[in-house]
Every structure is written in structure tokens, then in C-alpha cells.
Amino acid sequence: MTDMLTEAPLLHLDSSADGAESVSRRLTALFAAAWRGPVRRRDLAEEPVPLIRAPYATLGRRVERHGAIALDDVAGLAADEAELREWALTRPLIDQLRDAHTVLLGLPMYNFTVPASLKAWIDRVTFPGAFTGPANGERVLRDTNFVLVAARGGGYGPGTPREAFDFQLPYLRAYLTNLGVTPERLSVVKAELTRVRENPALAGMEALAAESLATAAAEVTELAGKLQADT
Numbered sequence: 001m002t003d004m005l006t007e008a009p010l011l012h013l014d015s016s017a018d019g020a021e022s023v024s025r026r027l028t029a030l031f032a033a034a035w036r037g038p039v040r041r042r043d044l045a046e047e048p049v050p051l052i053r054a055p056y057a058t059l060g061r062r063v064e065r066h067g068a069i070a071l072d073d074v075a076g077l078a079a080d081e082a083e084l085r086e087w088a089l090t091r092p093l094i095d096q097l098r099d100a101h102t103v104l105l106g107l108p109m110y111n112f113t114v115p116a117s118l119k120a121w122i123d124r125v126t127f128p129g130a131f132t133g134p135a136n137g138e139r140v141l142r143d144t145n146f147v148l149v150a151a152r153g154g155g156y157g158p159g160t161p162r163e164a165f166d167f168q169l170p171y172l173r174a175y176l177t178n179l180g181v182t183p184e185r186l187s188v189v190k191a192e193l194t195r196v197r198e199n200p201a202l203a204g205m206e207a208l209a210a211e212s213l214a215t216a217a218a219e220v221t222e223l224a225g226k227l228q229a230d231t
Contacts, residue, residue: 139180153195
């Protein structure tokens with residue numbers, strides 16, 4: 001993980017397991033290259049977030065029962081070393097997310113939804129009360145920008161036969177807005193038909209795939225400049 005500053009305006013998370021073949025990685029790299037501020041990047045596939053364990057859930061329930069609490073006070077509610085270890089794994093990730101001006105998520109579609117590597121990060125950072133101000137109840141992420149860069153092997157757009165199979169972007173939209181992200185701060189870039197070379201069922205769609213990728217590349221570069229101007 002590259003940690004350029006203690007507080008990074010851009011939090012860049014990649015989750016594809018495809019390495020150099022990854023379309024989502026190529027697109028997020030374009031965004032990051034156009035971003036002129038400091039960047040904190042984590043490769044969730046190569047440096048996975050540990051799955052949450054029972055002590056995490058136990059501590060979380062205790063915090064919920066306690067009510068509004070500052071993050072600095074959570075460790076004081078831990079009952080044992082196992083709960084403290086879980087919190088030690090969790091707090092830095094929450095701080096990185098809270099500190100970010102913009103969050104860039106690179107995500108391929110795996111089995112119609114998000115990769116397990118990204119879901120592990122989501123499960124860990126979504127600790128009770130982590131994104132709500134304890135004193136005033138305000139949503140901490142209301143002014144944070146989120147850019148979802150989605151790569152999909154097939155076509156899942158409106159009117160396509162697999163439109164109803166898309167549990168990737170609807171899930172993330174629901175999750176992030178429920179977390180307190182405002183819809184106007186949420187941007188989505190999609191590259192579709194990315195498996196056109198490998199999947200015989202997509203034969204004849206090469207031009208559509210190339211157009212989708214070119215459009216996505218232009219959109220991420222434009223978004224980086226637009227959001228950068230808001231720093």
C-alpha cells in the first residue's frame with residue numbers, strides 16, 4: 001500500500017484479481033494519474049482486509065447498546081484482547097475513509113456482484129456509529145465523493161437481457177447512500193463487454209466493447225479533473 005500522507009484526499013481501492021489484465025485497474029490508474037493531490041492506494045486483492053470475526057461482532061453490539069460514542073472511546077469498551085485486535089484492524093481503515101476527500105473504487109463484476117475482497121473491506125469499515133457524529137448525529141461522509149469504476153464482462157445496461165442480473169452497482173448505490181453518502185456525490189463509470197475477446201457469445205460486439213472502454217476512459221479522466229477542482 002502506498003501511503004503518501006497521513007491524510008490522503010484520494011483513497012484509491014482496487015479489488016480485481018486479474019492483475020495486468022484488469023480493465024477496472026487500468027481505468028482507476030487513469031483517474032489516479034490525473035489526480036494532482038496526494039493518493040493513498042490499497043490493492044484489496046493483493047493486500048486483503050482480514051474477514052471480520054466473532055469478537056468484531058461482539059464489540060460492535062456492545063457499542064450499539066452503549067449509544068453514540070466517539071471512535072477514540074471504542075477501545076475502552078473492548079472486553080478482551082481479541083476484541084482489541086479486531087478494533088486495531090478496523091480503526092485505521094475507518095480513519096482512511098473518513099479522511100478522504102474522494103474515494104475511488106475499482107471493481108469488476110464477479111458472479112453478478114462485487115468481489116469478495118471489496119466486500120471484506122465493506123464489512124470491516126461498517127462498524128456501528130463509525131460514520132455518524134456522536135455529538136450531533138450528522139453523517140460524516142455527506143461531503144465525500146465516491147467514484148465507482150465498474151468493469152463488466154457482458155452487457156448489463158437498461159433493456160439488455162441481463163439487466164436484472166446486475167447486483168454490483170445497485171448494491172453499492174444502496175450501501176453507500178445508506179452509509180450517508182449523498183447521491184450527488186456518487187459517480188459511476190462503466191466499461192461493458194470487457195470479455196469480448198474470450199467469450200464466443202459476445203462475438204460481433206467488438207466495436208461496442210471498444211466504444212464502451214473509450215467512453216469510460218474519457219469519463220474517469222474528466223471526473224478526476226472535476227473533483228480535483230473541488231479540493
